Amino acid sequence: MTTRSEDTIQGEGLVSTYGRLRALDGLDISAGVGVTGLLGPNGAGKTTLLRALATVASPREGRLRILDRDPAVASDRLAIRRALGYLPQDAGFPPGFTAFEAVDYLAVLKEHTATAARHDEVRRVLRLVGLHDVATKKVRALSGGMRRRLALSQTLLGQPELLVLDEPTVGLDPEQRFRFRDIVSEAGVGRTVVLSTHQTEDVAALCNRVVVIDHGRALFAGTVPELVGQADGRVWVDDGRDGRAVAAYRLGGGSYHHVGDPPAGAQLTAPSLEDAYLLLVGPSAGDAVVGV
């Protein structure tokens, strides 16, 4: 993968290990302004990569530059953190805090130290995620979806230049996901957003770029239409299940949707991003793709 000087994120040959496991195995990645989606099965290395982008973990090998800075250098790391909004997979808040206090606490840690301006900013981000009405509720009284939105709200503090979101739509209902897409697509204007998800619909709806990762390596990097185009002519519908398909599932009408190398005379259908992803990663990815 080639990186461009205008890319916000430039990673080459990234290696991260957990004991003997190589979570990142020479990964190359680049991302610029706009929304970049990371797709990959469980254990592919997405979270490890996002932790490196969020400066909470360092790759063991390789060259990583974020916002034209080296996260291994303390002063550069601080500069990156000042321009970063990070939503980790597990973002817990003290249950005794109110929603406002939880975000306000993180706002202080993000150096928003002028009280009046900070409180205005906290109210702004809570309104963005639709939690302004429950700002005085304790975290312990919020639903799972509300807590996820609360976690998302803190990433928007100060309108950061780089947003790193690890599975941001987990626990959100369809209406909340719609709202999330609106927030992220707005955030992606003039900024860089990198998000990891199992929801291919989110990637298709939001991302102008997609990177597919498996076994710590990038299998694909390009636009969503380019990835979908790889599945052209490899998706078909049949009345019965075809055992030669990479993946197949029964449609509501009783016929079967197949992905793989179609038999002669098969009734081809337009591929989706999910079909293309399955073809790229293989049948094991089916465990990680919602709806399969």
Place this chain on the structure above:
Amino acid sequence: MTTVALAHRAQWPVVPVLAAKEARRLVTHPATLVGWGLLAFMFAVNVADAESISAFDMVTTGPTFYPGLFCVLAAHMVTTRDQRAGGGELVGSVPATRQQRVLALLVAASIPALIALGLNVAIRAYFVWQDVYVEAPGVGHVIQGPVTVLGGALLGIMLGLWLPQRVVPVLAMVALVAGSVALSSNENGPGAYLGPLVSWVDWGPYEGRAWYALEAGSPGAHVVYLLGMTGLAGCAAWLRVARVRWPALALSAAFLALAIWGGVTQLP
């Protein structure tokens, strides 16, 4: 690359702002509130009894036994709060460093102590006004309790950083009480001065119903001894996160010397 102007960049240093927030949480933590409540209850009991010995004891050991002891638990819980909530990853990605967060906690620990000092001054003033004391507590007597409140908070922070398990502060509180009781069991021995609970009043042969005498020894040196021990707890907390350790180690040596000097000098 597009550069977006960041709003609200720091206008004040993070540590004092964070310290003010942590101080409020420390002072209003349910565990600390129990301590304040017990102190208020004991004050009410002493007002009703109006006995010189117990009113003196209220000033010397009251802040230690109630808010001071419960501050260990509160400070531990405040220190380990993010970790227990699963927010470690979040706070690990922000500009404020772990050192700044710990420094804010150490500064915040002084606020419960200052409140305890204010209360102690007020309690003493009330009993002086009511003419309860045969002999009123001196400066050292009034200061020692608030210093132990500071020590309790710093001990809780230190334990939270080194031993974040929930059971640790409870064990520490039990150990503090048991240790104090054991040390003070021999009233005439030097050990009676080395614990955090030194009453300074001799309860005499009248079961505290009539003034007998003050214990011999130096309350001022006892405060120095407590400050030394308190400083050691603060240094031990800082050593958990310090990038450069030698200043904290040097300060620890100074506090140790202070504790030894005060510990020896306070003895009769």
